[in-house]
Amino acid sequence: MAQWIDRVGAKRMWGLGFVIFSAASLANLGLDGLGPAIYLLRCSILLGAALVFASSLCYVSQIAPPSRRTEAIGLLGVGGFLGMLVGPLLGDLFLGTGQRSREDFAALFIAAAVANLVPLLLLTKLRSPEMDGPVRSVRLTDFIRTVWRYWPGAILLVDFAFGVAMTCPLIFLASFIDQAPLQMGNLSMLGVFFTCYAGWAIALRIGMRRWPEVYGPRPVLIGGMLFMALAMFAFLLVDASRPWLLLLPAVLGGTGHALTFHTMTSLTLDPFPPQYRGTASALALMMLDMGTFVGAPVLGKLGQVAGFNSLFAAVGVTCLGATWIYARCSR
Template sequence: MTSPASDRLYDRNFWLAFVSQTCFVSANTLMAHYSRWIEFLGGDLSQVGMIMGVGALLGLLLRPWMAQWINRLGARVMWACGLVFFSLSALTNLFLESIDFEIFLVRSGLVMGSAIVFASGLTYISQTSPESRKTEAIGIFGIGGFLGMLTGPFVGDLFLANRLRDNFELLFLVAAIANALPLVLLYFLRPTVNEGSKSSLRLADFILITRRYWPGSILLVDFAFGVCMTAPFVFVASFIDRESLDMPGVSEIGLFFLFYAGIAIIVRLLSRKLPDRIGSAKVLICGVLLMSVGMFCFSIVHQGNPWLISVPAILTGAGHSLMFHTMTSLTLQSFPIAVRGTGSAIALMMLDLGTFLGAPALGFIGETLGFSILFATIGGFNLFSGFVYAWFTMRKKRRNIHESVH
């Protein structure tokens, strides 16, 4: 059984998990082109937002039980279940013919599969890493995801050079088959301390644990981050197509994710010790500012200067790099190791809720007011969440100082 007893982090077990994450995200980010699949089937931007938003609903509703299953079966076992679920959902796209009720179910399956994988991977790393290096572990583990982002969207663009049904079917087949390697790698991971435990699966226990270890205002940032993720993973592909951003011989969405994930990897590596030195909260606020400025910068990208898409890509990628692992660590810090599955679930539930509520509303905004207003709305709300979190954090700090003096 694995427990973070020593201070060693980068062992064989960590790198197996890292490679597994990289392979899955490569497959998952092929779905960055899903908006194009919806439009191929006859949908418009409002329907893109609706389908993507409703797709997050299933993951949101089932996360409490997902957390309890992670606590009971162990993160490694649930991680494997998520990979299988995602692959089956990707294959189900082959049977879709139009925009009907079925596409909502299929998209929900994809989101649910990835939700299980990300929650399980996050829980596994938080349970098996040294407690003093938890933020660093989550951050470096996340680089595996950014490496996957470098390949998935670009490969997807190669498949969709011609927007024919055969090309889309190949995209979904590759997304399903690509999960074979991470599934094999999981077999060689050491089990966690609670794998095969008899923990409860009742919703009441999830609620009880959440109330007992309530993380506070950081959950608003988790929610805002979910809204932010609609930009690269829901609307950027449509933005490129609608604005006619054409660079001969260049994959525009591949270029976007090259800058987005490339700068994210560099920033994550350079700042991996920063949360321990200045505190996770300060690093998070820097990330919030970069993410928001990046969203505002989409307004400078037009048909005449498509290369400027690199500017919002760099800024939002850097913001993502600083935000995700710090906000996750801050959410998890109040939960004991044995129930980190619940902590991971509540963090990702808020992220899902941001996507579920944000995507349809933003799709409507984009269809009626344009993409500049869509991205500016995301940036403004993200700034608001950072301000609220900073205010509550400073108030709590002042109260603790006052109590210690008296």
């Protein structure tokens, strides 16, 4: 994928990602049971999402002036936070809380397809970045050679740690809420968390969009990772008698996310020349996904054996450790 972004261009691959996601969503309408097809379509949806994510990062990094690249990536990320806000609400709207029918899921898949076709049309209005240099190979050996040549260093460890940290809100939080259990009237505690997390992160990302340019991406990143660690430790204060304290890790985590993702991504992309930004974007996302892929089963086992407090504490320590190593190596 990384090599094809460099070869074909970020804008075209971005559009291809939207097409794949929309087609796979609509193809779900033809399913009539569990089987290989459902796994193929699930993989296709993930492929489409990966193409959109990596290509959009690459495109923005190629279009934005170098001094404002981090800000541009941050504003792009606001769209992700908006999806985090609106997605659960739309899911509840289409699927509801009662008995779910085939028609409910059909409406959800159609809405997902339309939601990707609209930005595809808007994408045609964007200019294509001008890239110099020869046509690039799509061989794996060339990907490895490019990464080795422009190796970004210890920032990849931060990418990995951030992926580990994201397992908490995206994978383990729902189980934590159910097991505690956390209740505040008829409110969905998961919805409350993500509304606070994403809403606060959007406000900070927009309000502090010039911080990386003014103070530099490195100190902003370090501060963001410290907030991510604090968010993990703040989960230790939450229990059934104090469900409202779930807002604390939501605010701290939203702050950490708002300060971290765009700065660590920009710092990962920085050593690579513009014509290899597809490779750089894929590398950054690969390390983040690896943190989630490796962290999820390990933390899940830890949570089973020692409880959620140990799980959250382990993630907090991971964030602190990665931040300390990066701070030492990047001085």
